[in-house]
Amino acid sequence: MSKFMYLYKGPARPMDQFTPEQSAEQMAVWRAWMEKLGPAMVDFGTPFAARTAVADDGLAADASDLNGYSIVEAENLDGAKALTDGHPYLSEASGKFTLEIFELADM
Template identity: 35%
Template sequence: MTNFVLIYTGGGMPESEEKVAEVMAAWGAWYENLGAAIVDGGNPFGASKSVTDKGVSDGPIGSPPATGYTIISADSLDAAVAKVQNHPHLQYGGQVSVYETFQM
């Protein structure tokens, strides 16, 4: 099995407590459905800085900024993408980028 990093971008925040509870339940169900395929449940991202050969700047490079990550395991990139097709982040206009990792 190979590990894949899921990077979340975009999406909106629910405006009511009821919607927050609904979103959290959907994420919990998604994690439960993947079971042992979850390598690292991840976290949302906070403040950021970008570092280049020209210096340091506030905020991320690129748009929209990344909002969090999860690491999963799967047999292939296509299998990892299949696990993300029903991700709750997609329900609110978000995107999930799937990156294959390599063991070194």
């Protein structure tokens, strides 16, 4: 089994802009997906908050619209992709949000 990182990318609304009710609703949807994965969910991860970027010339750069991460375990890249079925981040079906998947290499 290998570990894979999901990186969430898109114009997501920051968590601090949700009402307590909206936050609870969102967390319930995420928990349901996470429970569906069972032991394949290695690290639920966290949303990203404040951000900045620095370019290789030392100057400030525009930070990307990455919004958080999770780590799952699967046999291969196709298996990690299959685990995204029903993922809450992909539920809008607008084409504005992507979930990038990277296999974590052994060092």
